[in-house]
Amino acid sequence: MGTANAGNDTYDRVTILLHWATVAIVVALFALAWFPGVIKASIFYHKTIGILLLGLIPIRILWRLFLGRKTNTSASEPLLLRLGAQAAHLALYALLLIVPLLGWLYQDAKALPVYAFGIELPMLTYYNREQAALIFEIKKIAAYGLLALIVAHAGAAIVYHHMMRKDGVLRSMLPSCLRATISGFGLLALTSGSAMAQAPFDVNKYAADLAASLAKACPMASTSDVAAHDSCRQEIGKGAESSMRDYHFLFGGQQPARHWLKDKKTSVFRGDLFQQLYMSLYMYTGKYRVETAADGLTVVGVQAYFRNGLPPGQYPYPFWHSNNKWAAYEQSNELRFRLDKNGKVVFAYRADIGSNENRGPYAHVERPSFLGEWMWRDDSGGAQPRITLFSGFYSNDNPTLPALEDSYRKMAISLRNADCTVCHQPEGHSRMNKLTLLQTPLHAATSIDAILYEVRAGKMPVDDHDDPKALSPAIAKALLDNGEAFKKVLDSADEWERANGRPKARKVQTR
Ligand code: HEC
Structure with a gap:
């Protein structure tokens, strides 16, 4: 919005550099997303470069506000146009921050690690499959909104300023031309998680109910008792544990107190499947404990001992394909649930940090070597594993x-x-x-x-x-x-x- 006589009124070098660096990054981001596989690992580069924007844009804004040379703006423009241009520039900056932030959130909601040049960034939100899909759709709309603004912005610079008004605005950024007044980050607040309004959740009551309900549905028995296992599968899911049946969460092995989930192998299960196939492999004593984890989530640990003597078809797949895995299952004595403040399971894991006092005699079960079949037929031709x-x-x-x-x-x-x-x-x-x-x-x-x-x-x-x-x-x-x-x-x-x-x-x- 320079005036016609502002021909020599150009931005400083840093502003021009930051502007064109942004252009280059945005072009690369769209190219990598639109043509995945053209360069190997293009989505990986898309993510890395996207995170760059979160560093670059704040620097741009600060430079613009405090250090950059201001060009002689706008007096001759109609007020409405000036306001429109300001709004468009504000939106540009906002979207340049919002889109990569949404990308970061999306990765977190999928429990994928987010890296900036080899350094793993903190988690903004926990695994949530449905939320991930929603965030991705919003991100897509925001990204195309950004693209539309960029086209309008370039069009305004080239067609309106350069060709119609023949003013110095395009030249002022040449390599040149973005200017905006930016006044706030209010929009950032939009992206922060999804707090569900709910009645306060009483974790101590929940833990007591959960432990009691599991001990009732799946009490201690012989580790090879198929009838006890079947009865457990029948009964589990009717008590306090029913609240976790409808959504997906992660399940994995024992986690370190801090940095849990970082680089840990986990699987995604819907709660009902998790209960029928995995939780039912444990027997529960009714004992439990409630702890606060380093990340602020609450952990409910229920004392649980693994049924290691069942026929192969009672396991969702042959856990003994790895000796370590089999040993970890055999020796675990607690199932732990990390809960958010609404009582939603964010993550479940087996652990051997509990007590063995109620286990009874422990006997390792040696399994025949794994033959590579996750699905197989039994002697009568029935599909296995039957519990799947x-x-x-x-x-x-x-x-x-x-x-x-x-x-x-x-x-x-x-x-x-x-x-x-x-x-x-x-x-x-x-x-x-x-x-x-x-x-x-x-x-x-x-x-x-x-x-x-x-x-x-x-x-x-x-x-x-x-x-x-x-x-x-x-x-x-x-x-x-x-x-x-x-x-x-x-x-x-x-x-x-x-x-x-x-x-x-x-x-x-x-x-
Ligand atoms: C080369 C390995 C590979 C192949 C082949 C593959 N996937 Fe995936 N899949 C992955 C990886 C890695 C992820 C995790 C990344 C993610 O969640 O975006 C994933 C994630 C998923 C998820 C999301 C899980 C979640 O909880 O959000 C689904 C669903 C899925 N894949 C389905 C499929 C389907 C359907 C096919 C076949 C058309 C397929 N995959 C083929 C590797 C693969």
Whole structure:
């Protein structure tokens, strides 16, 4: 908004440098996002460069406010235009900060580490699959809003100032031309988490109820007692623990007091699946403790001992594929839940830092060596592991069971054709810290929404550098069609459970 006589009124070098550095970064960001895989690991570079903006833009703003040369502005412009231009510049700066912040939040909500030049940045928010998808959509809108503003901004400089008014505004930034008055960071507040308004959560009561309920559903028994395990699977999920059934959280091994979750291998499970398949492998004594973790979350630890003598089909997959893993399960004596202030599980993990006093005799069980099959058939031809099948998860008299099997089978073929299960199976931890298992009926079922979302958004599958990789149209279509069909059948199975008053019927339609 320089005036026609401001031809020699240019910005200082630092301002010009910062302006064009921003342009270069933004161009690179869009190019890397739009054409993933053109450079190897382009999404990795996109993230790294995006974080750069969070350093650069504040420097720009400070420079602009306190040190930069101000050009002789605007008096000859109509007031409305001047205000409009100021608002646009303010929005530009705001979006240049908001978009990378949303990217950071998105990574956190997916429990992916955020790095700036090798240094891991702090977590702004905890793992939350649904929130991640929402943040990503907002980020997309913000990024395209930013792009639109940039186009308008460049258009104003080139067409309006340079060609129509023939003033010095374009030249003042040449390499030149961005000016804005920036007055506040109020918009940043917009991005801070999602506080749910809820009644105060009483963690001590919850912990006592949880421990009592688990001890009732899954009491101590012989570690090889299949009937006790089946009864536990039947009963678990009806008491205080029912509140964690409807959403996804992370589960993993023992965590250090500080920096938990950092570089730790974890898996994503929906709560109901976690209870049926994983929590039910433990027996509970009713003892518990409540602690405050270094990160401010509350930890509820329930005393729990592992059933290590069951037949292979009772485990979600052969834990003994790794000796360490098997030993860690065998020796664990506490299941721990990190809860936020609303009582939502942020993270669950097994630990051996509890007490063994109620365990009874401990006996290591040696397992036959793992033959590489996550899914297999038993002697009578039945699919295994049996606890990952729909029977047992849904009521035996649920008339949707055959249709479920059928639609799952089609979905499974699609997942295989799209190479999804190459990574999303138990050994996938070699490729990712946070693993989403998709190789069994129940694991696929509880992630169906995320599967459809990731494929539609073009984010899955990825290649070895984690860059999105396009599926052939035929495979993508089959995957989405079979996925939608599978989801429909799952919904009607849930609906039947609800309509027939089954105690563990799903309340919410999110998975
Ligand atoms: C080369 C390995 C690889 C392949 C192949 C792959 N994925 Fe992934 N997948 C990953 C990694 C790594 C992540 C974690 C990154 C993330 O969450 O964005 C992930 C994340 C996901 C998530 C999100 C999990 C969550 O909790 O948010 C879903 C769902 C998913 N993949 C589905 C699929 C589907 C469907 C396919 C096949 C079309 C597929 N993946 C193929 C590696 C892979």
